[in-house]
Amino acid sequence: MSDLSIDFETHSEVDLKKEGGYRYASDPSTGVYTMSWAFDDEPVQCWVYGGSPFPKRVEDHIEAGGIINAWNAQFERLIFEYVLCNDIFMLPVPTIEQFHCTAARARAHGLPGKLADAAKALNAAIRKMPEGTRLIREYCAKNVPWLAIPQADRDLMEQYCNIDVDTERGLGKMLRPLSDKEWREFHLTERINDRGVPVDVPFVDKAVGMADAIRDASDRLALVVTQGAVKTTRERKTRDEWVLPRLSEDEKDILRSTPEDAAVHKFSFEQSRRDALLSRPDLDNRVRSYLNAVDAGGGATLRKYAGIQSRQIEGRVHGALMFNGAGQTGRFSSTGLQLHNLSRETVAAPEEAIRRVVEDGEVLDHDSLKKLIRSTISSPGGLTWFDWSNIEGRVAPWLEGSELGKAKLQMYIDRIDPYLVNAHKTFRVPMSEVTPEQRAAGKVQELALQFLGGVGALRVMALNYGITLDEDTALHMRNVWRTSNPWAKALGDALTRAAIRAMQRPEQWQTAGRLRFISSRGWLWMQLPSGRFLAYHRPRIETVLTPWEEEISAVTCVWGAGKPEAGAPWPRRQMHGGIWIENATQATAADILREAVVRVDDSGLDIVLHVHDEILVEGLHKDKLASVMLVPPTWSTGLPIEGAGGSGVRYGK
Numbered sequence: 001m002s003d004l005s006i007d008f009e010t011h012s013e014v015d016l017k018k019e020g021g022y023r024y025a026s027d028p029s030t031g032v033y034t035m036s037w038a039f040d041d042e043p044v045q046c047w048v049y050g051g052s053p054f055p056k057r058v059e060d061h062i063e064a065g066g067i068i069n070a071w072n073a074q075f076e077r078l079i080f081e082y083v084l085c086n087d088i089f090m091l092p093v094p095t096i097e098q099f100h101c102t103a104a105r106a107r108a109h110g111l112p113g114k115l116a117d118a119a120k121a122l123n124a125a126i127r128k129m130p131e132g133t134r135l136i137r138e139y140c141a142k143n144v145p146w147l148a149i150p151q152a153d154r155d156l157m158e159q160y161c162n163i164d165v166d167t168e169r170g171l172g173k174m175l176r177p178l179s180d181k182e183w184r185e186f187h188l189t190e191r192i193n194d195r196g197v198p199v200d201v202p203f204v205d206k207a208v209g210m211a212d213a214i215r216d217a218s219d220r221l222a223l224v225v226t227q228g229a230v231k232t233t234r235e236r237k238t239r240d241e242w243v244l245p246r247l248s249e250d251e252k253d254i255l256r257s258t259p260e261d262a263a264v265h266k267f268s269f270e271q272s273r274r275d276a277l278l279s280r281p282d283l284d285n286r287v288r289s290y291l292n293a294v295d296a297g298g299g300a301t302l303r304k305y306a307g308i309q310s311r312q313i314e315g316r317v318h319g320a321l322m323f324n325g326a327g328q329t330g331r332f333s334s335t336g337l338q339l340h341n342l343s344r345e346t347v348a349a350p351e352e353a354i355r356r357v358v359e360d361g362e363v364l365d366h367d368s369l370k371k372l373i374r375s376t377i378s379s380p381g382g383l384t385w386f387d388w389s390n391i392e393g394r395v396a397p398w399l400e401g402s403e404l405g406k407a408k409l410q411m412y413i414d415r416i417d418p419y420l421v422n423a424h425k426t427f428r429v430p431m432s433e434v435t436p437e438q439r440a441a442g443k444v445q446e447l448a449l450q451f452l453g454g455v456g457a458l459r460v461m462a463l464n465y466g467i468t469l470d471e472d473t474a475l476h477m478r479n480v481w482r483t484s485n486p487w488a489k490a491l492g493d494a495l496t497r498a499a500i501r502a503m504q505r506p507e508q509w510q511t512a513g514r515l516r517f518i519s520s521r522g523w524l525w526m527q528l529p530s531g532r533f534l535a536y537h538r539p540r541i542e543t544v545l546t547p548w549e550e551e552i553s554a555v556t557c558v559w560g561a562g563k564p565e566a567g568a569p570w571p572r573r574q575m576h577g578g579i580w581i582e583n584a585t586q587a588t589a590a591d592i593l594r595e596a597v598v599r600v601d602d603s604g605l606d607i608v609l610h611v612h613d614e615i616l617v618e619g620l621h622k623d624k625l626a627s628v629m630l631v632p633p634t635w636s637t638g639l640p641i642e643g644a645g646g647s648g649v650r651y652g653k
Contacts, residue, residue: 008161012030121560214296384617401513
């Protein structure tokens with residue numbers, strides 16, 4: 001059967017970016033301007049709503065169960081379901097399984113998820129039409145009737161839609177097809193998105209009002225403290241211009257997110273760095289007051305309440321998960337509300353705290369609202385969650401595959417806390433006498449160093465846990481961990497050698513631990529234990545300079561997550577042992593989650609969300625969910641998996 005490629009241009013009173021695709025497609029004001037379509041390699045055709053009957057050939061293809069290709073296919077699927085397949089058109093409703101998403105395929109290749117960016121990264125011959133941004137802003141976003149659009153722009157709209165189909169179709173030919181297993185995982189993700197995340201709307205409505213008041217008060221405070229230089233706590237450019245000159249070089253280092261010798265310095269004001277800065281006794285008092293104002297504003301967490309309010313439909317937030325969304329590895333990401341970065345802080349009795357807000361009108365401060373954001377996810381019939389313990393810490397040494405890796409895994413098999421072991425060796429104290437602060441430092445070592453991070457990575461990771469390390473202490477911690485974990489460097493070196501050999505010997509497999517590489521036709525492929533592939537586009541072996549000024553040979557490739565300067569080619573990334581380990585570990589952990597999601601669904605449980613290494617289902621099914629998630633994949637022999645979960649009316653830790 002032929003493949004169909006389509007693209008819609010639509011209009012609505014709904015703000016698509018703010019309210020999401022489900023609210024957008026289901027709103028009565030939403031309509032279709034044009035649909036461009038093509039079968040296989042045939043010329044693209046454009047159907048204009050109201051100008052002619054819906055294309056019979058497209059209708060027949062849908063009714064016959066044919067595949068429909070689209071970029072970000074969820075949008076096209078929702079437009080079909082809510083706009084075209086209704087009483088007026090009486091079209092057959094395509095099934096979820098009929099949609100194949102080319103953007104998901106691009107992300108599976110480590111490429112950007114935006115059509116224009118992916119075309120540029122792939123050096124595609126056909127590119128998106130730049131006038132499209134203006135057309136969307138002036139007509140689609142303003143819900144302008146088709147006949148009210150000037151004829152020249154209507155012609156441009158049709159051309160723009162046609163070019164999108166041509167571009168998407170051309171990119172599809174440059175990408176490997178996803179396996180049946182991957183498509184099943186994609187379609188299951190869409191079913192979870194359709195089911196939606198249940199939320200407590202009455203509490204959300206109250207929380208939005210309180211969050212707005214908190215933000216307004218913090219903005220007024222920032223304006224006063226900076227004497228009008230920074231008008232809101234969310235400004236970045238004026239913030240940097242006002243704050244940075246008032247900091248010492250050591251204080252700037254706490255915020256610095258780029259190397260000191262970088263051509264352009266960038267600074268991060270994320271929570272952990274603000275906390276570390278506020279702990280400095282000599283910090284400028286005006287800066288301290290400004291940072292306190294930022295903290296009082298609640299940050300991104302409080303903005304999630306407004307996001308839930310604007311996106312929920314009858315008490316459910318749809319479309320929260322993106323398949324292959326997280327960069328190179330094929331991990332899931334969260335779209336819109338970013339439910340993957342919910343605060344893990346909670347209150348002891350969230351049900352009572354929320355009751356006092358909704359029924360008694362109690363007003364909360366920003367700390368209390370932040371601690372209740374997770375509890376906003378709730379269902380009267382109950383929720384159950386389960387997540388694996390330290391899954392990446394187990395996967396990484398397992399991938400090494402030799403006795404070195406097995407020695408680390410034995411620690412997990414014997415249920416010995418690796419963070420305690422790190423602290424015991426670093427601070428030379430008996431494990432029974434390790435303090436909570438020392439264990440926290442041991443955790444930082446594990447998280448920062450298993451991907452061969454250096455002193456800088458260790459110091460930055462420590463800030464995330466409220467720990468400030470000087471250079472000498474960080475160097476000692478790094479050296480102790482590496483001596484105790486020789487598997488990490490062994491795996492990184494093996495992966496680097498295998499990748500270079502694969503480049504030197506095209507079409508020949510090169511093995512490193514439980515992984516292997518092959519280069520073929522402009523791609524370098526890493527095959528994971530599950531059989532899935534990670535892709536690296538336009539790889540080259542180049543001579544590069546290390547931070548310690550040694551010239552070495554390394555693989556470089558197109559960096560899908562990068563962004564080019566205006567007029568510049570797509571940026572490239574130098575690969576090294578730490579990045580190879582990180583990619584392989586996170587991707588393998590993602591494969592364990594993917595298979596668990598399918599098994600949980602097959603068991604009859606209704607998944608509403610999964611977050612990193614945790615699955616959340618509707619209903620009280622603690623034992624059943626745990627039993628399913630503790631079944632290891634068939635390909636993971638020797639990998640010890642453990643975890644814990646909980647259940648309740650509201651989502652907890």
